[in-house]
Amino acid sequence: MNEPRAKRLTSKGYGFENVKEPGQALPWEHVAKLISEARNYWLVTATKDGRPHAAPVWAIWDDGRLLFSTARNSRKGINIEANPRVVVHLDHDQAAVILDGIAERVTDRETIDRYARATDAKYEWEGDMNELLADENNGVYVVHPHIAYSYAEDLGETATRWEFPH
Amino acid sequence: MPGYGIAGEIDGALPWQWAKDVIDACRNPALATMRPDGRPHLMPIWAVWVDDHGVGFSTAITSVKSKNLLKNPSAALYFERDRDNLVVEGTAEIIQLDDFPGFVDTYKRKYEFAIDEGPVWVLRPTSAFGFIETDEDFAKTATRWRFEG
Numbered sequence: 327m328n329e330p331r332a333k334r335l336t337s338k339g340y341g342f343e344n345v346k347e348p349g350q351a352l353p354w355e356h357v358a359k360l361i362s363e364a365r366n367y368w369l370v371t372a373t374k375d376g377r378p379h380a381a382p383v384w385a386i387w388d389d390g391r392l393l394f395s396t397a398r399n400s401r402k403g404i405n406i407e408a409n410p411r412v413v414v415h416l417d418h419d420q421a422a423v424i425l426d427g428i429a430e431r432v433t434d435r436e437t438i439d440r441y442a443r444a445t446d447a448k449y450e451w452e453g454d455m456n457e458l459l460a461d462e463n464n465g466v467y468v469v470h471p472h473i474a475y476s477y478a479e480d481l482g483e484t485a486t487r488w489e490f491p492h
Numbered sequence: 493m494p495g496y497g498i499a500g501e502i503d504g505a506l507p508w509q510w511a512k513d514v515i516d517a518c519r520n521p522a523l524a525t526m527r528p529d530g531r532p533h534l535m536p537i538w539a540v541w542v543d544d545h546g547v548g549f550s551t552a553i554t555s556v557k558s559k560n561l562l563k564n565p566s567a568a569l570y571f572e573r574d575r576d577n578l579v580v581e582g583t584a585e586i587i588q589l590d591d592f593p594g595f596v597d598t599y600k601r602k603y604e605f606a607i608d609e610g611p612v613w614v615l616r617p618t619s620a621f622g623f624i625e626t627d628e629d630f631a632k633t634a635t636r637w638r639f640e641g
Contacts, residue, residue, distance in 0.1 A: 337555075339552070366572075366577070366625070368522065368534075368570060370524045370532045370534050370568070371532065372526060372530060372531070372532050376526050376530065376564055376566065377526065377566035377568075377581070378524035378525060378526055378532045378533075378534075378566060378567060378568045379524075379568060379581075380522075380524050380534075380568045380570045380579050381579065382570075382577055382625075409530060411530065411531040411532060412532065413524070413531075413532050413533065413534040415522055415534050415536075417520065417522075417536075417572070422520075422536060424534055424535075426531075
């Protein structure tokens with residue numbers, strides 16, 4: 327998978343300059359696990375007239391990219407169609423992760439099937455994702471992260487900017 | 493209905509007091525803004541609700557958040573409390589502490605942190621959306637509030 331490179335954050339006043347080895351206190355392996363195990367993901371998209379829109383989604387971490395589904399005519403779906411730049415945020419008790427990336431609709435059958443199976447297994451919900459996705463008004467979307475930020479309670483020790491090779 | 497803090501129109505089940513409780517209970521809400529190049533930006537912040545005004549928060553005027561808001565004041569803030577989810581959308585403006593009664597006290601009570609110097613930001617809400625995430629309650633609890641400016 328795409329293993330990102332750890333960088334030091336540059337914001338002033340948080341002690342980031344004291345981080346000796348970026349990515350060491352909270353390694354990517356652990357961050358990926360947090361992303362994978364989160365339940366709700368906040369998806370931030372941009373409306374056509376330039377306002378941010380935030381909504382929670384369920385999602386699956388699929389080997390370095392995030393898969394989720396939504397109605398194609400939802401605000402999320404409409405926004406992504408016009409502007410694919412998105413931010414995804416997840417918050418654990420122990421740490422938070424922010425993904426900055428590009429979203430696009432998935433049309434490849436194999437990925438859609440994998441997403442449906444993984445969602446039913448992860449969320450143990452009463453519905454059936456395949457059935458939901460049989461409705462062509464619903465779409466599966468993938469977020470390719472370009473940059474990720476992660477940090478735990480001890481911000482100055484753990485905050486890391488991750489850059490993905492693209 | 494004059495001012496902020498009272499929903500002008502409610503199409504749902506949750507009372508606005510529920511939303512205020514969620515804001516109060518959520519220690520680390522997140523603020524979404526727009527970068528000038530059209531990319532959304534997101535950063536967790538500390539924030540409190542102040543009746544008749546909106547959501548108050550403080551950030552350095554040199555931060556990305558502030559720079560974005562100075563160019564484009566549209567913003568969204570979201571809050572979580574267990575399975576309770578709330579999004580507040582609106583327009584942010586800079587406000588002096590003297591014009592923002594209640595902010596410093598509320599902030600101190602919530603975060604045990606005294607803000608003694610302004611200005612700070614206030615998000616004047618235009619709409620809010622809340623729901624409780626459980627299998628059976630979603631449709632029943634999903635509530636949209638609209639605010640009159």
